[in-house]
Amino acid sequence: MDRDTIIAASKKHNIVPGRVYKYGTAGFRMSADLLDGVTFRVGLLAALRTRKLNGQAIGVMITASHNPAVDNGVKIVDPMGDMLEQEWEAYATNLVNAPSHEELVEYFIKLADTLKIDLASPGKVIAGRDTRPSGITLVTALADSLAATKTTYGDYKILTTPQLHYLTRCINTAGTPGAYGEISEVGYYNKLLEAFYRALRGRRVSGSLTVDCANGVGGPKLNELLKRHDPQRTGLQVKVVNDDVLRPEILNLDCGADFVKTRQRAPPNPKPTPGDRWCSLDGDADRLIYYWIDPEKGFFMLDGDRIATLAASFIADLSRSAGISNQLRIGVIQTAYANGASTKYIEQHLQLPVVCTPTGVKHLHHAACSFDIGVYFEANGHGTVLFSPTAIQTFKTKAPQSPAQKDALDILSALADLINQTVGDAISDMLLVEVILAHKVWTMKDWALRYQDLPNRLVRVEVGNKDLFQTTDAERKLSHPIGCQDEIDKEVKKYTNARSFARASGTENACRVYAEAATRSEADELANKVAVIVKQYGGI
Ligand code: G16
Structure with a gap:
């Protein structure tokens, strides 16, 4: 790696001076015009990270998710598809704040030395971006820094955040017993749909579902999934709305999961008809909120807490039916934003332990790993369910004593494929909710009646x-x-x-x-x- 080459490349991507940059909850996130130099420097960190991890692929996602269209952001994905290891967040912050190009390269080399990274070894980074136009320039900054550090680079172009996490894990597990899936966007759709069919086990989804895509990347990607879905097999009828990605300024504007959760109301356009089942994704499709208009009482929201309680109760019931409930520890992870009524319901009614962590999926994800089955959701709809290798092995190897046990084991196995194991994924979570409602034969009202939220x-x-x-x-x-x-x-x-x-x-x-x-x-x-x-x- 040549010092002068990195300095020359860095000079094309200046940092905006007079600001302090911090790798926060979701990486660096701010007004897009401040991010060119930041993204270049994140590329340098990714180049180090991949080499530290013996050349495993590192993901870089360019998105500002629920934030306004003029913002953008950049974050790093570790090889198994989880968030960047916390210790490295500080290195990212230091690299980005280096005052000059020369000091930047000094710090880069010093970091490699301290962390015993062989800069001559091969490295690999892949990238994805949401539909924000600023993402195109930021990807160029990233590509320049990876070229300057002789790091192999794969640009997957427009993706949802969870798709980039999926691809990162697929690349790093290919050819191993833990192979996560086919390394392509189509592979992602096929994996989800195949697991969706299996998880339903002949049950049918009833009534149509309208999906508000926040005018973000979730729209085109959900449409791609639906092109491959056979509604005859499942009964699922999806109507996609707010999927206009050609007018960037309307991204997250008066629609999307963050709008619905914070305003506690449906998007004004199009207007939901009373009784219909609706859900909203956010700008990069990693959050999901359900809602409906109760013909008598009006708007009713089923947020991340409701999805967590629904998933936890279904999975706990299945593990009892499968005869494995005393072998596997199930837990629910929440944050301080969880409604007190949901926590009470999980502890007292579902009789499951609850762990509270700080905001940020990386904290919840980490805590979920201490259970065999860890259900984690932030109230804002960001979350997933993690199955440990022991849990997955149990579903596959336990000899069923009855057809009902076999049914339950097969559904659990299918859920482990349906639910994104790398990070919260709105599209995968939506299919999960549809599977559960179909099995329970529940309407939105049935789901809503489980407990009463505290205002x-x-x-x-x-x-x-x-x-x-x-x-x-x-x-x-x-x-x-x-x-x-x-x-x-x-x-x-x-x-x-x-x-x-x-x-x-x-x-x-x-x-x-x-x-x-x-x-x-x-x-x-x-x-x-x-x-x-x-x-x-x-x-x-
Ligand atoms: C990000 C994080 C979430 C967090 C949210 C809001 O979501 O990934 O874990 O809940 O920001 O965080 P804060 O309250 O600290 O602003 P997203 O969907 O915007 O990437």
């Missing part, structure tokens, strides 16, 4: 300096600014069954405040009061 409110608060807000206890409490938590606690005490917390967003320049309470007006009032406190403590 809640999420508020975004712009502050002078969000970094002043430091949390503890899985983000349920603020340790800094000193005094802020005491004031929040004082307010919470004034309401029935109330809970509230504040934290700095890892993807936006703002703080988030969550509040829940016994009634809608109390939840709204508490959220607004805590927002005022956060604003006061947030600096100028």
Whole structure:
């Protein structure tokens, strides 16, 4: 690797000075015009990471997911399709903040030396991007840095985030007993559909499903899947809406999973008809929210908590029917945003353990790995179910004692293929929900009636300096600014069954405040009061 070649390439991709860049919850995410140099430098980190891991392929995804169309972002995917190892986030931050091209290369070489990376060894990186036009230029910055570091590079062009995670794992497991699937986008659709047919085991989906794709990459990709789907075999009738990717400015605009979750209402266009089953994906198709308009009570949302409880109850029932419930530990992972009623339902009704982690799927994913079957979902609809190698082996090798046991074991096996094992995947999760509703013969109302959510409110608060807000206890409490938590606690005490917390967003320049309470007006009032406190403590 030649120092001068890297410096020359870096000079074509300057960092915007006077800013501090941080590898956050979802990598680097900001206004797209600040990202050229950042993406080049992320390429340098990926070039090191692949060599540190003996040339295994590393993924780089260019997306700003639920954020506005003018933003973009870049994040790194590790070989098994999980998020970049935490220790390396700090290296990414240091590389990106190097003040000059020369210091950048100094740090790059020093890092290789400290981590005992042989820069002459081969490396491989693959990339994908969402439909944002800025992604095209950012991919060029990435390609330049991989060329300068003599790293093999594969550009998979437009993909959903979970598809890039899938491909990364497929490449690194090809030819091994853990081979994850065919290394292509078509391979992804075929794997999902084949598992969907198997998981249904002859049950039929009833009623149509309308999918709001946030005018993002999920639209064209869902259409690709549907081209290959045989509705005669499953009964699933899908209507795709908000799938216009030709007008980039309407991405996530008044539609998509983040809009539905935060506004607690359906997208204004097109208007759902009462009784219909709807769901929304987000801008890069890794989040999923279901909803319907109850003809009597109006809009009703089934968010990540509801998907988690649905999946956990179905899988726990299946493992009992399969006679393996005492062999496998099932757990549910949530964050502080989980509705208190869902946690209570999981612990008391489903009798399953719940673990609370900080926001960010990397934290939930990690905690889920400590169970044989780990169901993890953030309330915003981002999540999946992880099956350990022991669990998968058990489904395949347990000798069934009855046709009912065989049925349950086969469905569990199919679920392990249907559910994306690398990261939350809205398209895969949607097929999972459809399978469960078909097996349970449930309408949206049946699903909604399992428990009653505590009314809640999420508020975004712009502050002078969000970094002043430091949390503890899985983000349920603020340790800094000193005094802020005491004031929040004082307010919470004034309401029935109330809970509230504040934290700095890892993807936006703002703080988030969550509040829940016994009634809608109390939840709204508490959220607004805590927002005022956060604003006061947030600096100028
Ligand atoms: C990303 C992360 C999620 C997180 C969300 C919001 O989602 O992957 O784990 O919940 O951001 O994070 P924050 O509240 O820190 O801004 P996405 O879908 O935007 O990539």
